[in-house]
Amino acid sequence: MVHTFSLLGQNIAVDVNSGAVHILDEITYHVLRQMEEAATPLDKIIAALGQYSPESISESYGELQELVAKGELFAPADYVDPAMAMIKNAPVKALCLHVSHDCNLRCKYCFAATGDFGTGRLLMDVETAKAAIDFVIARSGARRNIDVDFFGGEPLMAMDVVRETVAYARSREAECGKCFRFTITTNGVLLDDETIEYINREMDNCVLSLDGRREVNDRFRVSPNGKGSYDVIVPKFKKLVAGRGDKDFYLRGTFTHENLDFAEDVLAIADEGFQQISVEPVSAEENCDYALREEDLPAICAEYEKLAQIMKERHDFNFFHFNVDLTQGPCVIKRIRGCGAGCEYVAITPEGDIYPCHQFVGREEYKLGNVHQEGFNMEVSDQFAGLNIYTRKECGDCWAKFYCTGGCSASNLTVNGDIKTPNHIACEMERKRLECAIALKAAAAAASVAFSESNPSISLNASASGNTVRYAFC
Secondary structure, eight states, rough: OOOEETTOOOEEETTTOOEEEEOOOHHHHHHHHHHHHTTTTTHHHHHHHHOOOHHHHHOOOOOOOOHHHHTTTSSOSSOOOOOOOOOOSSSEEEEEEEEEOOOOOOOOOOOOTTTTTSSEEOOOHHHHHHHHHHHHHHHSSSEEEEEEEEESSOGGGGGHHHHHHHHHHHHHHHHHEEEEEEEEOSSSOOHHHHHHHHHHHSSSSEEEOOSSHHHHHHHHSSSSSSSSSSHHHHHHHHHHTTTTTTEEEEEEEEEEETTOOTTTHHHHEEEHTTEEEEEOOOOOTTTTTTTTTTGHHHHHHHHHHHHHHHHHHHOOOEEEHHHHHSOOBBBBBHHTTOOOOOTOOOOOOOOEEEEGGGGGGOOOOOEEETSSSSOOOOOHHHHHHSSSSSSSSGGTTTTTTHTTTTHHHHHHHHSSSSSSSSHHHHHHHHHHHHHHHHHHHHHHHHSOOBTTTOOOEEEEEEEETTTTTEEEEE
């Protein structure tokens, strides 16, 4: 399977099974688009492309057949055993720790029902937090590195619990042979100098919620009295980021049906001096006024392309959704089965209930257990362990499957009522984001390698080695 597209003034081909990416000149691009498979007869292509000479077509066809012979075009899929994608009793390696089911904002699009997940406003106690750490230590097996994300609601409302949880986890690292990595996600309202200093010292990553322009942010991200949060949080975020040093952070925003010009929000965040940015599509049921709709897709795709065009020239910020590694990609297993929610990754509520991820909280049919009790619901966990691009039939013919891995199970459930059936709108957005990401990488490569008559293509070549797909310039 080969996917072809034109973007940022480039003709690009992605060989799905090998992962190879090729930048092609005009005639070679058109020849490839006529090739339904590697064995497509040359005379058929010549007949279809009357605007080019047979000699030119033949030359381009020969170049493409060389790539076929190298396994970089129309590569077979038989280098991957689908059985490799099945997770069997995987160790839990990451927690989303809901220290707060309460929030000091009332964001109108909040999937968590303005912070309480529809279960009532509650803060986690220290005993439950420690039990959660004990749980992940016990279920992590031989895995050394464990990720814990302090989440909510608003986790700064339970900052004392955050501090004690970190201290407890650190106290158990040596005896258990573990290394904890902490993240905190915050709306920023409660940030002060002491908290900023603590976060910058103890948190390996922090996620800062900001939707972009003041008017966009303050339309949805409001306090209980309806007042916007922009002017309160931006100065605090700047102070926090200034003290991060080389530690990770990013600004995370949400776009909705009401701000389809979200590229302007990405730029507004960048213009405030923040280099790491993620502005993501809203998660919402179809009947919500702000939910993204099928008819929004052309505008959304155009906006991603607009942003990519800007980023081709502007290099002072990073947009999370345009990140794609064409020098050393993730292992084949990860490309097949995705995030690991429900088996390798779980969310834990203030009461200690265990769910596949934060977006499943409150859905009792997906509850996995409780940290105060023995047992882990393997029947539910196995449902998630079995999810991959082979068990999601809609993924079979999708060129982006090894990048996307079947999409978000929670989003699939929200839209389709089924964790296995991909969310069509989300799929279309993901494919466009990937095209933009690949095109930006291709533009950087093309800037250093000139086309010539003897060099009709530039290849960003991928070859399979064991369980790892590695990319390198040809």
